[in-house]
Amino acid sequence: MKILEEGKTVKLSHGNGGPETSEILNSILFSKVEETLKRVEGGVGIDVLDDGATIPIGDLGYVVISTDSYTVKPLFFPGGDIGKLAAAGSINDVVMMGGRPVAILDSIVVQEGFEINELEKIMESFISTLKEEKVSIIGGDFKVLPREELDGIIITTTAIGIAKKPIIDRPKVGDKIIVTGNLAEHGVLISLYRLGLEDKAGNAGLLQSDVMPLSKYLLPIFEKYGEKINAARDPTRGGLSEVLNEWALQNKLIIEIDEKSIPLREPVVKYTEMLGIDPLHLASEGVAVLSVEESVSEEILDELQKNGLSDAKIIGEVKKEAKEMGIVLMKTAIGGRRVVEPPRGELVPRIC
Numbered sequence: 618m619k620i621l622e623e624g625k626t627v628k629l630s631h632g633n634g635g636p637e638t639s640e641i642l643n644s645i646l647f648s649k650v651e652e653t654l655k656r657v658e659g660g661v662g663i664d665v666l667d668d669g670a671t672i673p674i675g676d677l678g679y680v681v682i683s684t685d686s687y688t689v690k691p692l693f694f695p696g697g698d699i700g701k702l703a704a705a706g707s708i709n710d711v712v713m714m715g716g717r718p719v720a721i722l723d724s725i726v727v728q729e730g731f732e733i734n735e736l737e738k739i740m741e742s743f744i745s746t747l748k749e750e751k752v753s754i755i756g757g758d759f760k761v762l763p764r765e766e767l768d769g770i771i772i773t774t775t776a777i778g779i780a781k782k783p784i785i786d787r788p789k790v791g792d793k794i795i796v797t798g799n800l801a802e803h804g805v806l807i808s809l810y811r812l813g814l815e816d817k818a819g820n821a822g823l824l825q826s827d828v829m830p831l832s833k834y835l836l837p838i839f840e841k842y843g844e845k846i847n848a849a850r851d852p853t854r855g856g857l858s859e860v861l862n863e864w865a866l867q868n869k870l871i872i873e874i875d876e877k878s879i880p881l882r883e884p885v886v887k888y889t890e891m892l893g894i895d896p897l898h899l900a901s902e903g904v905a906v907l908s909v910e911e912s913v914s915e916e917i918l919d920e921l922q923k924n925g926l927s928d929a930k931i932i933g934e935v936k937k938e939a940k941e942m943g944i945v946l947m948k949t950a951i952g953g954r955r956v957v958e959p960p961r962g963e964l965v966p967r968i969c
Contacts, residue, residue, distance in 0.1 A: 634854025635898075635960040639666075661785055666867070668710040668850060669776075671783045681716030681778040683707060688771045690967040691810050692739065696803075696825030699772060700742035702902060702969060706853065707774035708750055708830045713849045713905065714785070715839050716778030718832060721747060723757040724773040729764045739770070750830050752776070784839065786848040786908075788864050792935040793914035794872065795907040797834065797921055798928045799880045800857055802827035804899025805888050807968045812892070823884040827903035834926055835905060838917055846917075848908035851901070853969055855960050858897040858945070860906050862959040865943030873946045874933030874957070898960035900968050908935060 630637045647655075647663060656662035659673035669683030687703040697705075703723070711718045723743070727736065747754055803826040809817055831851070839846060850860045857879075865872045881896055889896040909917055914931060921929040936946075945957040 629966050630961065632854075632966070633960060635859055637961065638854075661783070665785060666863070667786050668713040669716070671714065671780070671785075678779060678781040679716075679783050681711050681714045681780050681783060682775065683710035683714070684773065684775040685710060686771055686773040687969060688769075688967050689807065689969050690769065691807075691815075692735070692769060694806060694810060694826055696806070697828040697902075698739055698742050699770065700739035700744075701746050702826075702828050703772040703774050704743045704746035704750075704752075705828050705830045706851075706902060706969065707776035708746075708752060708832060709851045709902075709905075711776045711778035712830075712832050712835055713851055714778075714780065715783045715849070716780040717836060718750060718752045718776055718778040720753045720755045720777045722755060722775045722777075724759075725757070726760045726762060726767065726771045726773075728767040728769055729761055731770060736770070739772075743772070746830065750832055782843070784846055784849050786850060786864060786867070788848045788868055788870060788872070788908035788935050789910070790870070790935050790937055791911050792847055792908040793911050793931050794861070794874060794933040794935070795909060795914065795918060795921070795929060795931050796852075796857065796880060796904060797831070797907070797926045798827065798901070798904040799882050799885070800852065800901050800904060801881065801885050801889065801896040801899035802904075803902040804856060804968060805885050805892075805894075805896065808892055808894060808899065809888060811967070817888065824888070827901055829903035831903065831905055834921065834924055837924075838920060841920075842909070842913050842917060845910040845913045846907060847910065848906075850906050852904060852906055853900045853902060856896070856898045856900055857906060858895070858957050859959050861945045861957065862943075864908065865939070865945050868943060869939045869941075870943045871936045871939050871946065872933060872943075873936050873948060873954075875948045876950045877948075878930050878932040880928045880930045880932075895960075897957060902969060 631641045655664040657672045660671040662670045671679040692699045708718045806824045
């Protein structure tokens with residue numbers, strides 16, 4: 618009831634992917650659905666709140682399904698556009714559950730008066746990304762709203778994949794936490810654009826979105842190491858801090874990361890300090906966070922780096938079970954420790 622008591626209106630903060638999002642969804646949806654209807658028998662659904670859902674299909678394994686809506690502003694940005702973002706983002710959500718993406722459906726809602734040539738560019742980017750990943754586009758929908766009822770375009774995607782055994786996010790004590798690349802690249806870029814500082818965003822090409830599909834990097838790792846990978850997530854809305862806090866809270870764990878080990882490029886550090894935003898709260902669109910057994914962590918890191926993800930790092934570990942509530946701690950650069958809070962409030966609306 619907390620959400621309903623706070624003004625009885627939806628706020629931008631309810632869509633940032635952090636605790637406010639979880640709270641409103643629990644109030645209006647999750648708490649109203651019977652437990653037996655939160656998943657298909659033998660699979661996972663909103664009972665787990667992973668990147669997607671699974672449906673068992675007998676000896677063939679599982680169908681993995683993920684749906685998402687994309688409403689980034691600006692529509693075109695260094696490194697990509699809303700079309701590439703929608704295709705890659707939906708593909709990655711299936712991959713994070715151990716699924717090999719095979720098909721996608723898209724639903725496009727566009728504003729009356731939208732430039733046809735821009736719409737074509739967006740769809741060309743969308744289709745090109747799917748073609749590279751060998752993902753079929755098998756259906757969808759298209760609608761137009763009056764110009765005063767929509768700002769630009771919204772793309773909703775539903776991606777479908779197949780997994781022999783899905784990765785369900787259940788980190789274990791002793792796991793090492795790996796990030797596969799530099800963090801917050803997409804988030805800081807869009808933040809600068811949203812604040813009217815695009816001249817700084819494009820300065821000497823220092824910043825561009827990291828948006829890309831991760832199938833070719835991660836699926837071989839998942840196939841080789843199987844059950845030794847206990848969790849996988851892409852840190853989009855809410856960034857690394859939201860992923861780790863969800864893992865800690867849902868599994869009652871204490872997770873500790875090392876500030877010195879977190880891969881952040883100097884321009885990202887510079888501009889997040891200027892903006893007063895914690896880079897751990899900002900989205901990455903081409904990075905994964907993995908929780909893997911210690912015995913294979915160095916092997917996995919080595920393979921990721923050899924296969925093109927040269928900035929991959931081990932940044933911490935799952936320390937122990939929590940007595941009451943899970944928590945994320947960070948060993949700071951000066952040797953202290955602080956709590957890594959999940960993002961709250963209105964960070965960067967329409968970031969993905």
